[in-house]
Amino acid sequence: MAATLVRLITVAAAAAGVLGHAVVKVPTPRGSGSAYTERCGETYAVYMEKDKAGPIENGVKQAGSALGCNAFLCRGYQYEDNTATDYTAGQVIDFHVDLIAGHHPGYANVSVVDLATNKVIGDPLRSWDDYPNATATTPRSDINFNVTIPSTLGEACSTGGKCAIQWYWYASGNKQTYESCVDFYVTA
Ligand SMILES: *[C@@H]1O[C@H](CO)[C@@H](O)[C@H](O)[C@H]1NC(C)=O
Numbered sequence: 001m002a003a004t005l006v007r008l009i010t011v012a013a014a015a016a017g018v019l020g021h022a023v024v025k026v027p028t029p030r031g032s033g034s035a036y037t038e039r040c041g042e043t044y045a046v047y048m049e050k051d052k053a054g055p056i057e058n059g060v061k062q063a064g065s066a067l068g069c070n071a072f073l074c075r076g077y078q079y080e081d082n083t084a085t086d087y088t089a090g091q092v093i094d095f096h097v098d099l100i101a102g103h104h105p106g107y108a109n110v111s112v113v114d115l116a117t118n119k120v121i122g123d124p125l126r127s128w129d130d131y132p133n134a135t136a137t138t139p140r141s142d143i144n145f146n147v148t149i150p151s152t153l154g155e156a157c158s159t160g161g162k163c164a165i166q167w168y169w170y171a172s173g174n175k176q177t178y179e180s181c182v183d184f185y186v187t188a
């Protein structure tokens, strides 16, 4: 009886806890590793790895002054733990976002980010004023979409570690940020 009750509460808490969570699944986004744990700190890294789709703010709060990285750039994940994919200008890249049910209204965008300066390069590749799309029907264009690699990046993204495509969702209602980065470089 007690065990059943505990299980029910756990299930309910898990269901409530995942509302509004999301993470990019395709292409494979930047992930964790030793550089990440070292820079961001053990508390942040361990907490964030428990739910790879969870909001950044929760990990920042957990870590407090022990946070040693910019958690709001690529969710704190480090290039050193990852590899960049070679894309060509004009290439169309399919994305899939794993959006875990729940409507937490906000806005989203997908941009090429200069990793050294944490500045967006050029215009966003995609942006949504209202995200997730409350009236979406299958196939959903807010979680399955593509981006085109700009032909204007020049030398800015010529080697791995200079640029990432960052998917960004800010759920303004509960003030939670979700990010996934795809490391890439462009060859002509
Ligand atoms: C995408 O959203 C972030 C967070 O608000 C914002 O800083 C950035 O300017 C947005 N990008 C564009 C190009 O709108």
Ligand SMILES: *[C@@H]1O[C@H](CO)[C@@H](O)[C@H](O)[C@H]1NC(C)=O
Binding pocket: 128, 133, 134, 135, 136, 137, 138, 141
């Ligand atoms: C939201 O989804 C509906 C239904 O699929 C679609 O018609 C509409 O264009 C979508 N809105 C945006 C901003 O993509």
Ligand SMILES: *[C@@H]1O[C@H](CO)[C@@H](O)[C@H](O)[C@H]1NC(C)=O
Binding pocket: 092, 145, 146
């Ligand atoms: C990219 O997405 C658009 C819809 O936004 C679609 O019309 C187009 O066919 C897609 N391109 C590729 C190459 O999948």
